[in-house]
Amino acid sequence: MRLRQFALAAALLGTFCLPAHAGEQVHDISRDPLAPNDGWASYGTGTTGGAAADDAHVYAVTDRAGLVRALDGGSDTPKIIKVAGTIDANTDDRGRHLDCADYATGGYDPKRYLAAYDPRSWGAAKPSGPQEEARQASAARQAERVVFTVGSHTTIVGLGSSAVLKGASLQVRGADNVIVRNVELRDAYDCFPVWQPNSGGLGDWKAAYDTLWLNGATHVWVDHVTASDKGHPDADEPTCFARNYLRHDGLLDITNGSDLVTVSWSRFADHDKAMLIGNGDNVTGDRGKLRVTLHHNEFDGVVQRAPRVRFGQVHLYDNRYVVPDDGEYRYSIGVSTESRIHAENNAFHTPNHVEAADLVKSWNGSALHASGTLFNGYPVDLLTLYNAYNSGSERDLTADVGWTPALHGPVDSAAVADRAVARGAGAGRIR
Structure with missing residues (x-):
């Protein structure tokens, strides 16, 4: 009897009572457009990504092969690509992981490459000959696996809090109206870096x-x-x-006339050269382009380029910078040729050996508006400190950048933004 009464009660509960949260719907962010006035990407037609995609062009991908099919060679067909779990770009068509030895061809060997182009014997000439040719052929094989072209009207969005693209290089070339959200981009590892003997005066790996x-x-x-x-x-x-x-290039580079870009609530971590905006001092075609907004981002353990800007009109506000005690550090904000950076209310956390004047470096650049800066919890006049510290060694910077940002939401104080970014920036933290 008691069992029948219990069963009846359970049935009544199931009929008349909804489970907790049953009336709530989880918001699908995959069709979200960029909000109006949210940075340069909201200018003009705004940015909607793949919001117009029909059901046939909405994909849930779990492996490299699925991602390739969904991207469709970088086609401009509106599409939404939902990334689930970890996708390893370094895999073959059967899903087997590939390492550097699998790509090597033509007799390429790292030790032989180093021996061939040792500056003590090779000199300062650009590498050429059998080992460089083999390196190039091997690099081309890896590129076939790890480079993914993203076309216009595309949204790439991570499902849940654990979506990862590992070893991949997403490349948005000449495309318009693209959204990338809620995904971890990890370890775009180059198996075959090239020696550039004339780079930086001392040579460097690229x-x-x-x-x-x-x-x-x-x-x-x-x-x-x-x-x-x-x-x-x-x-x-x-x-x-x-x-x-070096095995890695940039985390996010914005070059070759790219324009109208908003980067928000993202985390760039544990890397040397994080973000380059504008790729050459002589690329004068970038004038009037490279309009970029960076807000509520975290740069943690980044050695330099957070960002470095040429020609661009960049609004940099409410960002958080963290320099670890034992990490290498060169600078955060790079002021280069004809750049016009409007920086406000950014917070920096550094160890004792890093001074406020170290946060900025200039190469042929002269314009930086910097206001509301917090340095280890204290307000500082970043421009005055920079000019005083670098007097006689570099050209002075001026606060007149020739424009005032208008496309933005509320600009929080650096202290408020600092706490919010620490809690909310990065993949898996959309609220």
Whole structure:
């Protein structure tokens, strides 16, 4: 009797009572457009990504093969690509993981490459000959696997809090109206970096892949993305020819006339050269382009380029910078040729050996508006400190950048933004 009464009560509960939260619907962010006035990407037509995609062009992808099919060679068909779990770009068509030895061809061998182009015997000429040819052929094989072209009217969004693209280089080339959200971009590792003997005066190693590269792209929104070298930090790589054997390029580079970009609530971590806006002092075609907004982002353990800007009209506000006690550090904000950076209410946390004047470096640049800066909890006049510290060694910077940002939401104080970004920036933290 008691069992029948219990069963009847359970049935009545199931009929008349809804489970907790049953009336709530989880918001599907995959069709969200960028909000009006949210940075440069909201200018003009705004940025909607793949919001217009029909059901046949909404994909849930769990492996490299699925991602390739969904991207459709970078077609401009509106599409939404939902990334579930971890997708390893370094896999073959059967899903088997590939390592550097699997790509090597033509007799390429790292030790033979180093021996062939040792500056003590090779000199300062650009590498050429059998080992460089083999390196190029091997690099082309890896590029076929790890480079993914993103076309116009595309949204790439992570499902849940654990979506990862590992080893991949997403490249938005000449495309318009693209959204990348809520996904971790991890370890775009170059198996075959090239030695450049004339780079920087001392030579340097050059890696091929940015985790995300905007190349002539327009109307792009990058939001709640985490980008890092996690798994293979360059700090663990050896020193070859007295230079760090770099395996990674940028985390997010915005170059070649890209324009109208908003980067928000994202985290860039544990990397050397994080973000380049404008790729050359002589690329005068970038004038009037490279309009970028960076807000509520975290740069943690970034050595330099957070960002470095040429020609761009960049609004940099409410960002958080963290320099670890034991990490290498050069600068955060790079003021380069004809750049016009409007920086406000950014917070910096550094160890004792880093001074406020170290946060900025200039190469041929002269315009930086910097207000509301917090340095280790204290307000500082970043421009005055920079000019005083670098007097006689570099040209003075002026606060007149020739424009005032208008496309933005509320600008919080640096202290408020600092706490909010620490809690909310990065993949898996959309609320």
